[in-house]
Amino acid sequence: MYLTKEEELILAGEYGYALQKAMEILVALGEIYGADRLIPIKSAQIAGVSYKNIGDAGIEFLRDFANAGAKVSVYTTLNPAGIGDDEFMEKQMKVLELYRKMGIEATSTCTPYYGANLPKFGDHLAWSESSAVSFANSILGARTNREGGPSSLAAAIVGKTPNYGLHLDENRKATVIISVEANVRTFVDYAALGYHLGKTLGNDVPYIKGLKPEMTEYLKEMGAAIAASGSIALYHVEGETPEYRGAITEKLETITIENSDIRAVKEQFADDWSEIDMILIGCPHTSLAEVKEIAELLSMRGRPLKIPLFITASRAVKALADSLGYTEIIERYNGRIIPDICFVVSPIKGWYKGVATNSGKSAFYFRSFGFKVRLDDEENLINEAP
Amino acid sequence: MKLKGRKIVGGEAKGELIVSQKPLSFLGGVDPETGIVTDAESDIRGQSIAGKILAFPRGKGSTVGSYVIYALKKNGKAPKAIIVGEAETIVATGAIIAGIPMVDGIDVSKLKSGQRVRVKAEEGLIEVEE
Numbered sequence: 001m002y003l004t005k006e007e008e009l010i011l012a013g014e015y016g017y018a019l020q021k022a023m024e025i026l027v028a029l030g031e032i033y034g035a036d037r038l039i040p041i042k043s044a045q046i047a048g049v050s051y052k053n054i055g056d057a058g059i060e061f062l063r064d065f066a067n068a069g070a071k072v073s074v075y076t077t078l079n080p081a082g083i084g085d086d087e088f089m090e091k092q093m094k095v096l097e098l099y100r101k102m103g104i105e106a107t108s109t110c111t112p113y114y115g116a117n118l119p120k121f122g123d124h125l126a127w128s129e130s131s132a133v134s135f136a137n138s139i140l141g142a143r144t145n146r147e148g149g150p151s152s153l154a155a156a157i158v159g160k161t162p163n164y165g166l167h168l169d170e171n172r173k174a175t176v177i178i179s180v181e182a183n184v185r186t187f188v189d190y191a192a193l194g195y196h197l198g199k200t201l202g203n204d205v206p207y208i209k210g211l212k213p214e215m216t217e218y219l220k221e222m223g224a225a226i227a228a229s230g231s232i233a234l235y236h237v238e239g240e241t242p243e244y245r246g247a248i249t250e251k252l253e254t255i256t257i258e259n260s261d262i263r264a265v266k267e268q269f270a271d272d273w274s275e276i277d278m279i280l281i282g283c284p285h286t287s288l289a290e291v292k293e294i295a296e297l298l299s300m301r302g303r304p305l306k307i308p309l310f311i312t313a314s315r316a317v318k319a320l321a322d323s324l325g326y327t328e329i330i331e332r333y334n335g336r337i338i339p340d341i342c343f344v345v346s347p348i349k350g351w352y353k354g355v356a357t358n359s360g361k362s363a364f365y366f367r368s369f370g371f372k373v374r375l376d377d378e379e380n381l382i383n384e385a386p
Numbered sequence: 387m388k389l390k391g392r393k394i395v396g397g398e399a400k401g402e403l404i405v406s407q408k409p410l411s412f413l414g415g416v417d418p419e420t421g422i423v424t425d426a427e428s429d430i431r432g433q434s435i436a437g438k439i440l441a442f443p444r445g446k447g448s449t450v451g452s453y454v455i456y457a458l459k460k461n462g463k464a465p466k467a468i469i470v471g472e473a474e475t476i477v478a479t480g481a482i483i484a485g486i487p488m489v490d491g492i493d494v495s496k497l498k499s500g501q502r503v504r505v506k507a508e509e510g511l512i513e514v515e516e
Binding site: 024 | 392394395418448449450452453454456457460473474475476478479480482483490
């Protein structure tokens with residue numbers, strides 16, 4: 001891989017230990033994946049935030065790295081934190097403090113694009129968090145590989161990333177056509193479709209035909225589910241996403257999606273209300289429009305929920321919901337908006353045993369943690385819940 | 387026997403091999419306090435990788451695994467060198483931040499636990515004593 005004179009100096013340690021280690025990571029990844037050079041990035045999004053995930057090993061590394069003077073050189077935001085008991089929260093606060101010390105905006109959301117960190121078409125990024133990677137690549141047309149926590153941190157510090165994978169035009173072309181003949185209309189239909197595609201496809205770039213999403217949020221949800229049950233970081237939707245024109249450059253296999261495929265996913269996650277003790281909306285974190293819809297559904301229901309409703313969102317969206325009055329309505333009906341955290345990365349086993357959600361990604365993870373799961377549209381959840 | 391691969395992290399090491407023929411997850415798969423492999427699916431489960439030359443086909447699992455490799459080093463339980471068939475992000479990043487010599491591009495099915503080896507990572511070279 002070609003390195004500039006300055007990059008060589010960083011690698012030789014002329015700018016200190018932290019930059020040297022960060023550069024070593026980028027160069028090694030560049031060599032492994034055949035990059036020709038490093039390219040500048042516009043922003044970074046860093047995973048490895050919840051103490052449940054990174055543990056004491058992660059804290060130790062972050063402390064050593066921060067103490068060695070590690071500082072980010074591009075605008076950098078963080079993934080959601082976890083929520084737990086007092087001991088957990090103390091460690092969690094420590095993690096956030098260490099990231100802050102490196103110059104990172106401790107926003108803690110999987111939807112940085114609803115606030116602090118909004119890329120534009122063609123921007124090169126180093127993002128981790130699979131749902132945000134999918135959103136940036138597919139819906140915005142920015143370019144990022146599916147980074148891990150340490151590699152996105154290294155890129156944030158150097159301000160560059162190796163030029164391979166989804167940074168290159170040729171790897172953004174479709175590899176399979178998905179013809180949706182099923183009736184995919186609601187949020188949960190998109191969640192179920194995403195879950196099915198993630199399970200079915202390999203390391204593909206799907207070109208999806210036959211979708212007319214009413215809201216961008218439906219695609220956000222589909223992409224999150226695809227990335228959770230599989231590993232796809234980019235898809236195209238005909239007539240909808242910015243790179244669909246020119247995405248097909250050769251003859252491709254077509255896979256047809258029938259109503260039975262969508263139904264099969266929903267039937268897997270149909271545990272009875274008697275086994276459900278909380279409702280979770282906001283995986284990925286909700287937009288303001290989603291919060292508004294929940295507030296309206298609760299008002300129409302007209303009586304408080306008997307089990308708690310948790311809505312996870314970025315602090316930016318929560319602040320808007322507060323000032324527009326939606327938070328107050330939601331709290332009146334036994335709901336809460338919890339900012340900047342994620343239940344999937346929280347040690348909540350034992351607190352609850354069954355979750356009802358409209359998210360395919362949540363359904364996937366909570367089932368794998370041994371929870372009962374009911375997957376349905378937000379309208380049905382609010383109307384049918386005890 | 388000499389095997390030629392590619393340098394991922396430079397350095398030299400000599401010692402006893404511990405070889406897994408299955409992909410290895412460090413997060414949840416190796417105890418950072420003891421260096422003992424805990425991954426239920428591993429063929430070297432219950433054995434320690436501390437102070438040995440560790441060979442396996444490739445890494446798998448969470449990217450947090452990089453931090454586990456770093457913790458092993460801090461706790462004095464890290465392998466002296468890492469040999470893999472195919473390097474990927476998790477193990478390569480872990481070896482770099484922990485400063486553990488690492489070579490990839492080696493057919494690990496030719497290696498056996500208990501063999502004495504010398505790793506010359508700079509040249510991507512593995513020398514197995516007969």
